[in-house]
Ligand SMILES: [Zn+2]
């Protein structure tokens with residue numbers, strides 16, 4: 001699943017500007033790691049990012065990719081998605097959005113909703129600590145998995 005070239009370029013440019021503003025080093029490797037994440041809609045884990053970037057930048061090490069992702073996360077330039085399955089997943093989309101999570105294949109897809117953006121924070125959550133952001137996670141079975149199941153059922157009944 002890939003985003004449009006223009007959208008990816010826009011995000012990479014924004015990324016470079018933010019790094020410069022904060023006096024963070026913008027290395028070629030860092031940019032390639034961010035670009036990979038920005039181009040994907042899959043919320044990939046570090047290993048997936050490493051495999052993809054290594055295809056274009058053979059000199060890059062697994063350790064660099066893992067460390068860079070942690071650094072970028074600490075800087076708020078990417079966001080960590082709560083582990084749904086075994087591995088931590090990352091997201092280059094730090095704007096307001098919400099997630100649809102497939103409980104079968106683990107796919108995490110972005111969706112946007114003004115209604116969810118303006119959800120009031122309940123006092124029960126406020127009493128737990130300082131609130132930074134509110135993100136809604138909808139869990140279910142994605143259409144690919146649903147259709148796959150239907151196809152299998154149809155085959156079985158024939
Ligand atoms: Zn699925």
Ligand SMILES: [Zn+2]
Nearest residue numbers: 091093097110
């Ligand atoms: Zn997302």
